[in-house]
Amino acid sequence: MRILLRGGYVHTPADPHATALCLDGDEVVWTGDDDASVHFEEGADRVVELEGRLVTPAFVDAHAHLAQTGFAAASVDLGAVASLGEALDAIAAHANSDPSAVVLGFGWDETGWPERRAFTREEVDRASGGRAVMLSRVDVHSAVVSSAFLDACPDVVHAEGYDVSGFVARDAHHAAREGLFKLTPATDREDAILRALQRAARQGIGMVHELGAPHICPPEDLAVSAALTARAPLPEVVRYWGELDGIETALALGCAGAAGDLCADGSIGSRTSALHAPYADAETSGHLYLDREQVARHVVACTRAGIQGGFHVIGDRAVTEVVAGFRAAADEVGVPALVQARHRLEHVEMASQEEMAVLGSLGVTASVQPMFDAYWGGDQGLYARRLGADRALPMNAFASLNKAGAALAFGSDTPVTPFGPWAAVRAAAWHQTESERVTVRAAFNAHTRGGWRAARRNEGGVIAPGAPASVAVWDVPGDLVVQTPDARIAAWSTDPRAGVPHLPDLHPDADLPSCVMTVVRGDIAFETEGALS
Structure with missing residues (x-):
């Protein structure tokens, strides 16, 4: 597929004044100005009029957990609640409507609540109506689980880091996660991974590094992400397996590293x-x-x-x-x-x-x-x-x-x-x-x-002829600038004559850019409907 994009601002070291680029198959084949773009119209499967929008290399998220991200998107969000009581109310409401085998919650942080403590197993039991529940702290290194969850996963209570309050950390947290793997249908995990990759694409991300490990996900999850990206336009997934002495497993899973x-x-x-x-x-x-x-x-x-x-x-x-x-x-x-x-x-x-x-x-x-x-x-x-x-x-x-x-x-x-x-x-x-x-x-x-x-790949992350055709198109609310918040940086780089590629104004008071299209290896992984011609 050949895609010509023109009439915007292309962030490329190849030409700091580029307004257009052409993607052919999985490569960038040209960057330049709008006048020269006419030579690439013939044979183009699509011509995108950027109308002043910014084009950048697609982002890479170098540390992600896809299944957990997908599950969190469909779970009870405890990151926005202001108190322990609000958290329990949110758990109760979600438990009443969620048909999943396990009620999941993510994002709680007791340090921001007036009570300055986490909920207990007994409180979660009451709020959930006695269902199996696992509620992960914001750092995802500890959680609180319900009595029904412990009944289904009895090994948790014997592991180091278990507390009778239902709080689990260290080995007990790992045991709880392993129990959750067994309680979660494979189709639900696949749906969660797909949901996460789609969310990444909507943020202009063309590649994610999936950091798997025995305590984080079953190894089958890595095969699922590979299968999903093989059959649909989605962000690339670079896979890792974090297991001591796990080199053979990492290689068998097609990982970049242990x-x-x-x-x-x-x-x-x-x-x-x-x-x-x-x-x-x-x-x-x-x-x-x-x-x-x-x-x-x-x-x-x-x-x-x-x-x-x-x-x-x-x-x-x-x-x-x-x-x-x-x-x-x-x-x-x-x-x-x-x-x-x-x-x-x-x-x-x-x-x-x-x-x-x-x-x-x-x-x-x-x-x-x-x-x-x-x-x-x-x-x-x-x-x-x-x-x-x-x-x-x-x-x-x-x-x-x-x-x-x-x-x-x-x-x-x-x-x-x-x-x-x-x-x-x-x-x-x-x-x-x-x-x-x-x-x-x-x-x-x-x-x-x-x-x-x-990921030991040198060819990507830049827009230039021969580079992978993984780019993102952005609506930018403010100006494109060369921004140096550190006053020690030499001022010459902010002079337009220096030819330094511009980026959005990211001052803390400014609105952030929004993605309208993500292209991964020449295929459109995300596009805002009606935003581009």
């Missing part, structure tokens, strides 16, 4: 991230799930197998263990081999400057989530309440990671935060800690080209 949510620790919100010093609001230092010897063994094995390795790592103690493991792996196989492997780490929220330098020297990609800072950063946010402001403010150090040479790839960790790439770009450019801000252009690159490179 990486992703292979967890070295948990989350700050659930107080399961591993810290050197205790949490400020509880007598615990979290939990370390892997030690440096296990990390080193896994990285060495992945390197020798020619696939990516990687880990989920958040707390400072966990980062120390993981970096020590990478150092030991480098001693065994050599630094060049690690750099060539392009291993990756998810989150990396509490790395020291020295640890960032090590990661940069070993070619490790930092797969990070800017909305974590937007939602929970700053001196008054969740991180500050859990850790104290002195530990919270340096977190999610995007500028420091970049300076240390670690490649950045942006994602959402959906359903933890939703698909929303422009919001993430803005969050990185207006980080709540000013010294950790990056330019809008750098943030945009991390959410486009960075995602391709994080």
Whole structure:
């Protein structure tokens, strides 16, 4: 299929003044101006009049959980409720109308409620009328389950991290998820994955990295996403399987790596991230799930197998263990081999400057989530309440990671935060800690080209002849500009004569662009009806 788009603004390094482009099959074949576009009209299956709209490379979400995202979209949304009572009312209303085998809820955060506590198993039993219920906290590292759920999944109560209140974390949370897999029909999981991919396409996303793991999804989910994208225009899915010593499984599943949510620790919100010093609001230092010897063994094995390795790592103690493991792996196989492997780490929220330098020297990609800072950063946010402001403010150090040479790839960790790439770009450019801000252009690159490179693919994330025909078309409410929120950036780049490609004004007071078309490898994955000719 040949598609000619013209009459807009094309964000391309090939021609900073381009207003048109042509896609032929799965490649970009031309960019240029409207006058020259007439040479590509003949043979075009469709000519799209952009009417001033912006065309960019399609975004990449480098950290997603598709089935959970799809289930969250159809579950009770507990992220918007203002109190424990409102949450229970919402659960009751949803349980009365939802015919699913298990009533699901996502997004609750007790730190924002006046009661400052989660609901109990008994309260959920009453609200749901005795149904099987699993309600995941906003970080998806803990949950509350009902009595009927425990009756159906009795192993949960014997696992570490189970509390009689129905709160489950660590091994008990993993056991609850595994129980949920068994209670959920395969057709429901397929519907959820499809729903998530469609939502991604509506946000201008042309590729997602699906981070599977035994505690997150059954391996069959990865085959489902592959089958769905093979038979319909949807965002590409790069698959990962996060299991220690799981290289053979990852290869059998067609994964890019035995990486992703292979967890070295948990989350700050659930107080399961591993810290050197205790949490400020509880007598615990979290939990370390892997030690440096296990990390080193896994990285060495992945390197020798020619696939990516990687880990989920958040707390400072966990980062120390993981970096020590990478150092030991480098001693065994050599630094060049690690750099060539392009291993990756998810989150990396509490790395020291020295640890960032090590990661940069070993070619490790930092797969990070800017909305974590937007939602929970700053001196008054969740991180500050859990850790104290002195530990919270340096977190999610995007500028420091970049300076240390670690490649950045942006994602959402959906359903933890939703698909929303422009919001993430803005969050990185207006980080709540000013010294950790990056330019809008750098943030945009991390959410486009960075995602391709994080998957060891160099050809995408840019509009240029020969690049994949994965683009998005946007309605932009304001002006296109070269934006440098950091005053230290040289002013020359904002001069139109410099030829720096422009992007939307993403100031926090500005409305964000809205997607009207997403093209993936030359096929239209999403289009707003009636928006384009």
